[in-house]
Amino acid sequence: xxxxxxxxxxxxxxxxMTAFWAHGYQGTSMADLVSAxxxxxxxxxxxFGNKRDLFLRALRHYDDTYRTGFIEQLLHERNPTDxxxxxxxxxxxxxSQMPGGCLMINSAMELAPHDPEVAAxxxxxxxxxxxxxxxxxxxxxxxxxxxxxxxxVLQGLLIGLMVVRRANKxxxxxxxxxxxxxxxxx
Numbered sequence: 001x002x003x004x005x006x007x008x009x010x011x012x013x014x015x016x017m018t019a020f021w022a023h024g025y026q027g028t029s030m031a032d033l034v035s036a037x038x039x040x041x042x043x044x045x046x047x048f049g050n051k052r053d054l055f056l057r058a059l060r061h062y063d064d065t066y067r068t069g070f071i072e073q074l075l076h077e078r079n080p081t082d083x084x085x086x087x088x089x090x091x092x093x094x095x096s097q098m099p100g101g102c103l104m105i106n107s108a109m110e111l112a113p114h115d116p117e118v119a120a121x122x123x124x125x126x127x128x129x130x131x132x133x134x135x136x137x138x139x140x141x142x143x144x145x146x147x148x149x150x151x152x153v154l155q156g157l158l159i160g161l162m163v164v165r166r167a168n169k170x171x172x173x174x175x176x177x178x179x180x181x182x183x184x185x186x
Contacts, residue, residue: 007039028051081141083132088177104125154184
C-alpha cells in the first residue's frame, strides 16, 4: 500500500519553523522536529526530505508568512514614515510570536557564511526589506536626497537592532539606534 500523507504541509512547516527559530539549525535535532511536528521520522523524511530540506522550506515559510505579511500590513495601515518607525519599534520591543528574534537574521549569522542557498535566501529577503524602506522613503513628505543609500543604512540599523536585542533586550544601544532612525526619517 503506498504511503499516504495525513497532515497539512503548512502546519508542519509552522511547527518546524518554530523549532528552528527557538533553537537554531544546529541546535534542532530530528528528535526535536519529530516532537514539534507530531510526525514520525519516516513521515518527515518522506514528506520533507532531510533536516536541511525541511529547514529551507521552513525558512521560506517564515519569509512568506512573517516578513511579507508584516511589511504589507505596515504599508497598508500607516503613512510611509510611520511604517518605517513601526518596523523599528517592533524590532526593539520584540514580539512574543518571535521566539528567537528574526529567523532570517539568525540564519544569516549561523548558516549563510557557509551555505550559498541560505545566503541567497537571506539576501533576497533583506533586499525586500530594503526595498520596503526605499519605497517608504520615496513616498515620505521629505524624501532624502539619496533614497537608496538611506534605505541601505536603515537596513543595516534594523539588522544591528535585531542582533543587539537578541543578545540583550535591555541594551542601552537600542534607544540610541531608534533615535538615529528617527533622525534619518524625520
